[in-house]
Every structure is written in C-alpha cells, then in structure tokens.
Amino acid sequence: MLLKEGKIGGLHLKNRIVMLPTVTNLSKDGYVTEKEIEYYRRRSRSVALVIVGASFVNPLGKFFPNQIGIDADDKIEGLSKLAEAIHQNGAKAAIQLAMHNPKYKPTDFPKEKIKNFVKDFVRGAIRAKKADFDAVELHFAHGWFVSQFLSPNTNKREDEYGGSLEGRVRFAVEILKEIKDALPDFTVICRINGDDFTDGGFNIKESIEFAKILEKNGASAIDVSSGVSSTSEYHISPMGIEDRPLLPFTKKIKESISIPVIAANKLGDVYDWERILEERIADFIGIARGLIGDPDLAEKLIKGEETDIRYCIHCNQACIAYIQKGLSVSCMINPEVGREREFEVKTDKPLNIAVIGGGPAGMSAAKYLARKGHNVTLFEKENRLGGQLNVAQIPPHKQEIGRVIEYLKRDLEKYNVKINLNTKISLRDIKEMQYDKIIIATGSKPAKMNLDTDIAPxxxxxxxxxxxxxxxxxxxxxxxxxxxxxxxxxxxxxxxxxxxxxxxxxxxxxxxxxxxxxxxxxxxxxxxxxxxxxxxxxxxxxxxxxxxxxxxxxxxxxxxxxxGNVSDEEFSELKGDERIYFIGDCKEVASAVEAIREGAEVSLFI
The missing domain is CATH 3.50.50.60 (FAD/NAD(P)-binding domain)
Known part of the structure; x- marks a missing residue:
C-alpha cells in the first residue's frame, strides 16, 4: 500500500508518503535561501508530496525569525526555485499557509481586519500557484491564529466569528472558500486538530464536524494533527508519549468524510505505516521529523532497504527545540540538516587518522572522516561503543536513544572504520602514534562534591x-x-x-x-x-x-x-598540538546533539 499510487484533489501521487511541514528557520528575512532549497531537494527524493512548512501570509503572522514568507510578490522568484527543486526529484510540491502570533487573540481584531486576513491567505495561495506549487495546505491547527478561532477556550468573540461551532469555524471556512473561488482547480489541503487536549477546548466531536464542513467547501484532503502550545506533546510527541497517539482521531475523521486523510505524528515504523493504510485508518502517511533525520527514508523503502532506515528517536532536542530558540533546524542523528552541500565533499588526500574514544563524538568523527575518504581507526577502552549513550537509554521512556548507537555502529561498519575495543590508550601511546591526525573524544566523568557523610554515595x-x-x-x-x-x-x-x-x-x-x-x-x-x-x-x-x-x-x-559532569582532562597537556583535535565532552561538556555535530564537523576541515 505504501508504494501504491494515490490522489489528492487533482494531484496524482506516485506513492503514499507525504513530507509534512515543519518550520526550518533556513530562510532569510522571509526569502528562500540556497540552504532551504538544498534541504528540500534532499528530502524530496522518492516521496510523493512535499509540504513546505508554515509560510507566513502577512508580517503580523510571522513568528519565527527565519521563517519562510509568502506575503509579498517579490518572494515568488525564490519560491519558484524551491518548487522547481522539489519537482526535479519527481515529487509534487505544496506549501503551508499560516499565521502565528501568540501576542494576539481572536477578540483583538474587528471584523474588517479578519476579512483582510482572509484576503492575505488568498493572496498567498495565488502566489503559491504563480510559483508553480501544486497545492497549498492551510494551517488550522496547533493553537496558531486560525486554530484559536476554533476553540471555545480562546475564542471569546460575541459576533458571527465566535460562539457556536458555526461561528468559530467561519474564519477558516472563509479562507478556504475564497481560495477556491480564486483558484477553483487548485488543490487545497487543510491541517486540523483531531483534539486540542485541553479542558473545554476543540475536541474530536467538533473536529469531525469541522472536517465535514471543510469537505463541503472544497477541501481536497485533511491532514490530522492535534494539540496546542500547552499540549504540544500531541503534535510533536517526544519519547514519553507512546507511538501512534493520534490514530483514534484520524480514524474517526476518516470514517466521517470521503476526501483523503493524512496521518501524522510518531507513526512507528514502516510496518505500522503499511497497517495504517491497509486498515483504512488513513490514506497517506505523513512524516516530518523522520525525514529530517533520514532524508533517504522513502528511497530506502522503495529499494527494499527498509532495515537501513534511521528512524527518528523523538528527542526533539535539535529540531523543535532549536526552531523554537530561533536557530535553524538540526537533528541529533543527522548533523547534516540544513548543511547538505557542506558534507558532500570528498578528500583527495586520504590521511591515517586515530580517534580516541567511542562515545557519540568519537563515533561521529570516525564515521564522517571515513566517509570523506580518510583511513580511520577508533580506540575505545570499554568493551562496547556508545559511551554515555549506553546509560542515557536506561531510564524509563528513553530506550529510543539506543537507536543512535546502532545507527552510528552501522555507519562505522559501512565506511570501514577499524574498531579496537577494550583498548586503553595512554598519554605515552598518543605521543608515540604515527597517525597524521588524532582526534581526542574521551568524554566526561561525574563531578564530585564536598559532602559531610558517613554513607558512601x-x-x-x-x-x-x-x-x-x-x-x-x-x-x-x-x-x-x-x-x-x-x-x-x-x-x-x-x-x-x-x-x-x-x-x-x-x-x-x-x-x-x-x-x-x-x-x-x-x-x-x-x-x-x-x-x-x-x-x-x-x-x-x-x-x-x-x-x-x-x-x-x-x-x-x-x-x-x-x-553534573566535568571534562576528562587526562590528555589536556596535548592541547595546542597541531596534529591533535579535542571534541565532545572532553573539550566542553554539552549534550549528545553537540557531541555528534562536533564530531561530524571535524571532517569539514581535515
């Protein structure tokens, strides 16, 4: 079913895998950049449809510092290049139209202003069409501006845009209807919440009715998410939430309408995706974070290499957390995100390189150096690789961390890194090594504290x-x-x-x-x-x-x-040696995200 052709509106799709929208913060002043184009080019291989994330339709609705914009005609040129890059890989291109500004609530604007906002969405859709996008998605979820109108908790208006469900959906319906009036044959997907997961908020009963109204007014498909800002664990679910949390809502909506439904959020593995389609819970599998972590996910599936897929571990540490800090999107298991071109370079002068330490920083350095073309040998004092990731996966709800070790081990084997376990390297050993470069990645150790105690802690x-x-x-x-x-x-x-x-x-x-x-x-x-x-x-x-x-x-x-932890200083006297590089916790204690990224970045200048 996953590789079976499908259809949304007038779009014929080559399979059932949809790249769902996420903010990337890879744009600049709202304009498309080369980094953004390469990000989507990399991920549009073999998926059926790419939905570019959250383009703001007016300046008031811009929330993230480097969010993509569709609010002015001078952005069409860059958007056209983005759509073209997606099309070159055989995927259809859509872009999400959005407003998000938590400073404002529905009662802050007169009716005339609401009408103007509707026009902003329509103008955004027209620009998308001019930029050669095949579809738009309307962001009606997650407590963003239009979503606030849907919820009785946040919509306290007493005019025709508030009160009953009919009033609360009016803003969204006017956006959809006016886009369809302006572009009758254009494919329009609507992203909605199955449930806000708030007391007295927008719930599945109202969501089903909303989906029916959207279908009646020309929606081509419904993309089912859930949660608002205070309950965002239900649209970007972390490790602590069980897999497939939204399927009950997706199924109920699917049973209530005849247009296609896209499932979203922590959907498990490829076998789960197949089951979701076979059981008609949804028509398409929507993947966001999974394609950040493994942009080749769909291609591996098509080639029958599904055992090689790097599944998202749902840590949210470098995708969602970075975006919300205003940083560009990244990923613990894929430090190449947003920097795809940088890591494509191969060396024309292979070096013999030693990596001391088989934790996340050392494994990452060994992988990327070997992938670049160097001859790499890794030394680890323990009987297994992974360092403190082996401990990090032990607490409840943290087992997915173990995948990081497996992914890195798989890559070390793939790129022929020589691995020496149970090998304690001394300061003297390093001084006598004949390698061209030596990477020190010995990590950190628990900090001590002065404690007056008769119990050995x-x-x-x-x-x-x-x-x-x-x-x-x-x-x-x-x-x-x-x-x-x-x-x-x-x-x-x-x-x-x-x-x-x-x-x-x-x-x-x-x-x-x-x-x-x-x-x-x-x-x-x-x-x-x-x-x-x-x-x-x-x-x-x-x-x-x-x-x-x-x-x-x-x-x-x-x-x-x-x-807390402190850096391992065993080899600190070697700092300053031009042949030696310190990375990871032994340089500065940080998270696994930083350790893996720093390991990868070593390959950029060696």
Whole structure:
C-alpha cells in the first residue's frame, strides 16, 4: 500500500508518503535561501508530496525569525526555485499557509481586519500557484491564529466569528472558500486538530464536524494533527508519549468524510505505516521529523532497504527545540540538516587518522572522516561503543536513544572504520602514534562534591549501570535531567525517592515539553522534590538539609549524586598540538546533539 499510487484533489501521487511541514528557520528575512532549497531537494527524493512548512501570509503572522514568507510578490522568484527543486526529484510540491502570533487573540481584531486576513491567505495561495506549487495546505491547527478561532477556550468573540461551532469555524471556512473561488482547480489541503487536549477546548466531536464542513467547501484532503502550545506533546510527541497517539482521531475523521486523510505524528515504523493504510485508518502517511533525520527514508523503502532506515528517536532536542530558540533546524542523528552541500565533499588526500574514544563524538568523527575518504581507526577502552549513550537509554521512556548507537555502529561498519575495543590508550601511546591526525573524544566523568557523610554515595551513572542502592529511602542530590531520570528509574523499582536541588527549580535546561511530562510522571510516582535545598550533613541514616533559614531532616539509606559532569582532562597537556583535535565532552561538556555535530564537523576541515 505504501508504494501504491494515490490522489489528492487533482494531484496524482506516485506513492503514499507525504513530507509534512515543519518550520526550518533556513530562510532569510522571509526569502528562500540556497540552504532551504538544498534541504528540500534532499528530502524530496522518492516521496510523493512535499509540504513546505508554515509560510507566513502577512508580517503580523510571522513568528519565527527565519521563517519562510509568502506575503509579498517579490518572494515568488525564490519560491519558484524551491518548487522547481522539489519537482526535479519527481515529487509534487505544496506549501503551508499560516499565521502565528501568540501576542494576539481572536477578540483583538474587528471584523474588517479578519476579512483582510482572509484576503492575505488568498493572496498567498495565488502566489503559491504563480510559483508553480501544486497545492497549498492551510494551517488550522496547533493553537496558531486560525486554530484559536476554533476553540471555545480562546475564542471569546460575541459576533458571527465566535460562539457556536458555526461561528468559530467561519474564519477558516472563509479562507478556504475564497481560495477556491480564486483558484477553483487548485488543490487545497487543510491541517486540523483531531483534539486540542485541553479542558473545554476543540475536541474530536467538533473536529469531525469541522472536517465535514471543510469537505463541503472544497477541501481536497485533511491532514490530522492535534494539540496546542500547552499540549504540544500531541503534535510533536517526544519519547514519553507512546507511538501512534493520534490514530483514534484520524480514524474517526476518516470514517466521517470521503476526501483523503493524512496521518501524522510518531507513526512507528514502516510496518505500522503499511497497517495504517491497509486498515483504512488513513490514506497517506505523513512524516516530518523522520525525514529530517533520514532524508533517504522513502528511497530506502522503495529499494527494499527498509532495515537501513534511521528512524527518528523523538528527542526533539535539535529540531523543535532549536526552531523554537530561533536557530535553524538540526537533528541529533543527522548533523547534516540544513548543511547538505557542506558534507558532500570528498578528500583527495586520504590521511591515517586515530580517534580516541567511542562515545557519540568519537563515533561521529570516525564515521564522517571515513566517509570523506580518510583511513580511520577508533580506540575505545570499554568493551562496547556508545559511551554515555549506553546509560542515557536506561531510564524509563528513553530506550529510543539506543537507536543512535546502532545507527552510528552501522555507519562505522559501512565506511570501514577499524574498531579496537577494550583498548586503553595512554598519554605515552598518543605521543608515540604515527597517525597524521588524532582526534581526542574521551568524554566526561561525574563531578564530585564536598559532602559531610558517613554513607558512601553512588553516582547516577553507577545506578543506571545497574548498581541499585539497597534500602528503601534514597536521596538524590541534583535535580537536573540526570537526577530526575534516575529518580524515576529508582521510583519505578519501588524506592522512596527524594530529590534535592540547590536552585529554585529543577530541570534546568530540559526542553519544556519533556520536563512537563517527566515531572508529571515523578508526581505520579510520589517522588519528593525539594528545591532551594542545601544538603548539610548525612549521618546515622539521617540527611539534614537547609531550605532558606529552615533546617529539616529525612531518613536515608542511600545517597546518589547527580551534580553534573566535568571534562576528562587526562590528555589536556596535548592541547595546542597541531596534529591533535579535542571534541565532545572532553573539550566542553554539552549534550549528545553537540557531541555528534562536533564530531561530524571535524571532517569539514581535515
């Protein structure tokens, strides 16, 4: 079914795989850039339809700093080049029309202004047609501006654009109708929420009725998503959400209309996609993050190489989190995103290169250097590759991290990297090595802290590696990501856990969606979290701590330290040697995203 031809409106599609829209922040001042063109060129191979993400139809509706625009005629030239790049790969090209500005709500504008916004969408669709796009998608989901009109929670208007469902859908329906009036034969897809996942918000019952209204007024297909800003875990679901969360809504909408339906969000693997189509839950499989991570996904499927697909791990650390920070899109498992041309260069002078350390930075460096054409040997002191990713995959809901190790191991084999496990390299060994270049990627180690205690503390890494503390009452010192995940891990094993954090809030630096879900799970597990807490003394089974001017004591049987990591300085005296490069945590402690990217970037200048 996946490779069977399909149809949306007047578009004949060569298979059932649709690249769904995401903001990329690869444009400049709203204009298409070469980086954006290469990003979509790379991903349009073998998919049936590419939907370019969230082009703003007017300046008020621009939210992201380098978001693509369709608000003026002078942008048509760049948009035409983008559509052409997609067409050159045999895919159909669509572009999403959108407004998003959380500073405003539906009641902020008079009716005349709403009518003007409708015209902005129509003008955007006309520009899309002039730029040779085959279709547009109207963004009516995710709590963006039009979506706010749909929800009783956010639409408090008392005129014909508010109140009943008929009033709340009026804005969206006018956009659709006027586009169809202006461009009768143009294909128009509508992205809607199956459910807002908010109390009293837009729900599946109203969504079904909305889908029927859209079909009646000329919609060519419905793209089913869900969630608003406060519940975004339901349109960009992270690891903590089970696969295929929106299929119940997709199925109900599909059963209620006759136009095609596109399924979206964390849809599992290729076998799940096939089942979704076979069971008529949807007509097309929509993929967004999956094509960021593996732009060759559809091509591998067509060639029968589905076992080689790099599935998204749903970490959201470098796609969604970067975009929301105003950075250009990236990916933990694919640091080439938005830089496709940079990594195509091959060397004409192969070097012999040693990589010391088989964690994420070292594996990435070895992969990219070997792919460029160098002869690479990797040395790892442990009996397996992966470094701290092996620990990162152990806490609940983190198993998908293990895929990163498997992907990198697969690539090391593919590019003939020589791997030496159980090989501890000394400072003397490095000095005597005859390699042309040496990459140091020895990572980091847990930080220590001065603690007055008669209990020998464990580190969080030791616990996650299987050294489960004895006793019931466990204190974890440190409320960052590692501390909180270790708390969940131990609480699920029946331990009574208290987390102490010296700051006023736990989870510093954790992506908000992930933090929200993690804290909810910890609350359900009855993990006690104490902030503004300074641990003073641990003795005779008692832990004394201070919060502001108040002292308190709890019973403890074991203590776990999760106070961060520090760089491995074993080879620091080699810094400055022109033959040697330090990357990853041994250079500066950061996330796996930065480690893998830095490993890849070494190949750009060697």
């Amino acid at each position: 464990l580190t969080a890494i030791e616990v996650l590696e299987g050294n489960i503390p004895e006793g019931k009452n466990i204190a974890i010192i440190g409320g960052g990501l590692t501390g909180l995940e270790t708390a969940e891990y131990l609480a699920e094993k029946g331990k009574k856990v208290t987390v102490f954090e010296i700051r006023s809030e736990v989870g510093e630096g954790i992506y908000p969606m992930v933090k929200k879900l993690l804290l909810q799970r910890l609350e359900n597990l009855k993990v006690n979290i104490v902030t503004d807490a300074e641990v003073k003394d641990i003795s005779k089974g008692k832990l004394m701590y201070k919060v502001k001017d108040r002292f308190d004591v709890i019973e403890v049987e074991a203590v776990v330290l999760a106070v």
